[in-house]
Amino acid sequence: MPSWKARTSRTRCTGGSVAVIIADLFQIMREDERFRRFGQGGGLDSKARAQQLTVDLICNQAGGPCFYLGRDMSTSHAGMSITGEEWEAFLALTGNVLDEHKIAARERREFLALFERYRADIVEVPANRALMQPETKRS
Numbered sequence: 117m118p119s120w121k122a123r124t125s126r127t128r129c130t131g132g133s134v135a136v137i138i139a140d141l142f143q144i145m146r147e148d149e150r151f152r153r154f155g156q157g158g159g160l161d162s163k164a165r166a167q168q169l170t171v172d173l174i175c176n177q178a179g180g181p182c183f184y185l186g187r188d189m190s191t192s193h194a195g196m197s198i199t200g201e202e203w204e205a206f207l208a209l210t211g212n213v214l215d216e217h218k219i220a221a222r223e224r225r226e227f228l229a230l231f232e233r234y235r236a237d238i239v240e241v242p243a244n245r246a247l248m249q250p251e252t253k254r255s
Contacts, residue, residue: 133217134178135171137227141213142167150205154196177230189237196240203239207231 142163145151155163175182186192207228214224 134175134180134182137213137217137219138167138171138174140216141210142170144209144213145206148205148209150202174227174230177233178227189234193238193240198239200239203235 146155158166169184169186172182172184173186176184210228210231211224214227219227
């Protein structure tokens with residue numbers, strides 16, 4: 117169990133503080149121009165579900181009692197063309213939210229690592245980059 121979970125109140129162990137952190141993160145992302153495209157086209161219920169699934173995922177990965185019922189990260193993010201730059205911006209915003217909640221450095225690293233484990237599943241190579249690959253000769 118990550119140390120930030122072990123040293124926190126029972127509310128945090130049930131995912132309560134994870135929910136507060138994720139709610140703040142989603143609010144900041146909705147207000148950030150870099151992430152605006154991800155909130156377009158979905159209804160309020162879909163947005164609330166995405167937020168709750170994120171809470172459940174992080175709570176579960178941190179050893180909490182939450183159970184994640186969502187799809188795997190590759191399936192959930194396929195076709196979104198999330199770039200490395202967007203991923204880094206997301207981690208920076210997450211770090212800012214953790215700082216606002218006065219999460220200590222060690223626990224901050226542990227929390228960010230819960231997201232970082234999904235980088236390869238979420239960040240996609242832009243389609244135009246794949247088109248720029250040199251052709252191989254066929255014999």
